[in-house]
Amino acid sequence: MSHTIGDSPLGKTSAYISQYDPSLLYPIARAESRRALGVVDSALPFHGVDVWTGYELSWLNDKGLPQVALIEFTLPCDSPNIVESKSIKLYLNSFNQTSVANVGQLQNQIAQDLTAAAGAEVKVTVAPLAAGGNVQADFSVAPFNAQCLDQQDIAIEHYHPHPDYLCASGDALVSRAWYSDLLKTNCPVTGQPDWASVWIAYEGDEIDPAGLLRYIVSFREHQDFHEHCVERMFCDITERCAPRKLEVYARYTRRGGLDINPFRSSEPGTAPGAIRLIRQ
DSSP states (O other): OOBOGGGSSTTSOOOOOOSOOGGGOOEEESHHHHHTTTOOGGGOSOEEEEEEEEEEEEEEOTTSOEEEEEEEEEEETTSSEEEOHHHHHHHHHTTTTOBOSOHHHHHHHHHHHHHHHHTSOOEEEEEEGGGTOOOTGGGOOOOOSSEEOTTOOOOOOOOSOOGGGOOEEEEEEEEEEEEEEEEEEEOTTTOOEEEEEEEEEEEEEEEOHHHHHHHHHTTTTOBSOHHHHHHHHHHHHHHHHOOSEEEEEEEEOOBTTEEEEEEEESSTTOOOOOOOOTTO
C-alpha cells in the first residue's frame, strides 16, 4: 500500500530503531507525479531502473560481532511505488543490533522487504567491506563517457523547469552523449538541495547544446523526487526534440548514506553503466 508524501518521515524527528523492523519502509505511488506529465503507468513512454547505493549498512553476526557492507539495490521504473529515502535509511539502520546468520540471509530479507514496498521485484546486492565491496564495477570512480556541456558561455534566466529551451534541428541523423555536473533539484518536503550529474544520450536531430544546458539548469529551484525529475527530463526532451532513441541517467550525490540514480531509456532491456562519479 502506498502513502502520501506529507505523512512520510521526511522533515520530521525520527527515533532510530536498531532492531529489524520492515514496517519502517514508506512506499509512495509513482502515479501522482506522472499524471502531471501526462504519463500513465499502463503506457510508460520509457524503460529503466532506479539504482540505489547505501554506504551505512551494518548488522551483528551470530556471535554478536558487528559486520559492515555496501548495499546496492535496483527498483524497476514500472514498479507502482518508489520507497521514500529516509524510510530506507531508518529501515537499514534497524539491522544495527540485529543478529543475522550470514550475508545471503540478509540480502534475501532486504530484497523481500523492498519488493513488498515497491510492488515489484527489487534486486539487491550486499557487499561486505572485508570482501572488497564489489558492487558497481568494484566501486571504482569513473566519469560519464560523454561530452561536457558546462563550459558554455551562456546566460541563465529560468530556475524552474523550462522545456522551451529545448530545440533540435538538422537533416542528418546524429548520435550524441552529453553530460552536465550542474543539475540541482530540491527535496519536495524539506526543500534541501539535491546535487547530481546528468547524462543524456540520443539519436536523432541535433539538440542545441546551449538550450540543453539551460534546460538542465532550469531545475535548480524545482522540488520533486529524483526519479520524477529524470522522468520529466525524458518526457520534455522526447516532446520537444523527438529523438529516435533517448537515455537520461542522473547520478545524485549521497544524502543520509544513500545515493539514488534514476535511469530512463526509450529502449527496452537497456541498463545504466556501472559507474560511480567523483562526488559519490
